Amino acid sequence: MDYRVLLYYCYTPIENVEQFREEHHRLCLQLNLRGRIIVAPEGLNGTVSGLVADCAEYMQLVKADPRFAALEFKVEEAEAHTFQKLHVRVKPEIVHVGLPHIKPYERTGVHLSPEEFRAMKDQDDVVIVDVRSDYEYELGRFKNAVTLDIENFREFPDRVERLEQYKDKKILTYCTGGIKCEKASAFLLEQGFENVYQLHGGIIKYGLEAGGEDFEGKCYVFDGRVAVDVNHVNPSIISACHHCHTPSDRMVNCANPHCNAHVPLCETCGEQLQGACSPACQEHPDKRPYDGTGTYPKISNHYRPEQGLISYRAPTAIKN
Structure with a gap:
């Protein structure tokens, strides 16, 4: 396939977020990338699509920045762009949950590789927790996972009390790409949970590197594909x-x-x-x-990629 989809995030302090946003937007324009990117004082989060060579250059340039040296890209094949437009925006958090005081680059749950997660997930003293929204886990989730009945991730802090019964267990959190787990696991630690882990790279990385074993159903994604297969070992339909x-x-x-x-x-x-x-x-x-x-992308007639630089209006205040 000629195109790639890149899913990534990195929690790291970013100063002068407005300047960084503009520079990053220009970089994406030069490489003909499309997608959604969020810049915040706490880091960078994005999903973009583009031609193979353009994506390769983007990954190289991003990781050349010392702030993002540890960033890991989840790379998937695609037949064409999975986004119609490019949006690069400044937000208070790179994933909205209302916990700006929590800094995952200072303290978060233990990162598990896909193979480590697979080895631990069925142990008797382990509870797997899905931190995603209801429409996501209803389409697909790990076998025996605990779900929290949330419509939006910002409801997560109010649902943690439902996990109190598992405080003596090892908590393994997971989400699509890993970004939500960074804050979710850090918040659990703040609330007194002691043995907290997270699937590093999320469901997508687990599918790419561990074959997606025991992930039942499909994985909901936030681009034009809507849902993707991740389990190549024992796939099933649960929805x-x-x-x-x-x-x-x-x-x-x-x-x-x-x-x-x-x-x-x-x-x-x-x-x-x-x-x-x-x-x-x-x-x-x-x-x-x-x-x-069953998908209804916004009409992009007369879309000009550079329009985002012209029409962007920064938020009135960004608090660290």
Whole structure:
């Protein structure tokens, strides 16, 4: 395949975040990359797509910066760009959870390689904890994982009390690429949990390096692919069609933009409901036309990559 998708993050202090954002945006433009990148005083987080050579040069230049020397890229193949536009933005945190005081580069859970995670995950004194949102883990999750019934990661701190019963266990956290686990595991340590670990590189790295064994279903991703296979050892489907309840891992967004729910919908129900998650949403006057995919990227007619440099407006205040 001619394209690559890069998933990465690095918790490291960044000064002059506005200047860094502009310089980084220009670098991505030069390399014809597209995607979403967040810059914050606590670090860098991004998912971008581009041609093989452009991605290779990007990785080399980023890691040449001493601040990002330890950054690890998760690299996947793609047939084309998985993003339609490029966005580089400044935020208070590189993953929003409302815990800016926690600095994973100072203290966080023990990092486990995919092989180490696989060796530990079935031990009697271990509890696997999924720190992702409900629509993500309903599509796919590790066998026997504890889920926390959250719609957004910022709800995580309020759900930690549900893990109190496991304080005498080893807690193994995981997420898509590892970034949420950095803060989640650090917060668990702050709350008095002693044996806290995290899957380094997340589900994606586990699939690339350990074959994805015992990850049931597909992994939800935040680009045009929506869901990807990670288990090449013992794959299975755990999600069911939202409408008819038959096994299905075909993830869609409800065609009603006012609903926009992320749900599995089999092809038959997709056609019957024209991409809606229910008959009520199908009848909504604002329902979007269904083209069989169940994804509705924003129209990018007349998109100019450099527009982000022209129209960007920095936040009024960024607190360290």
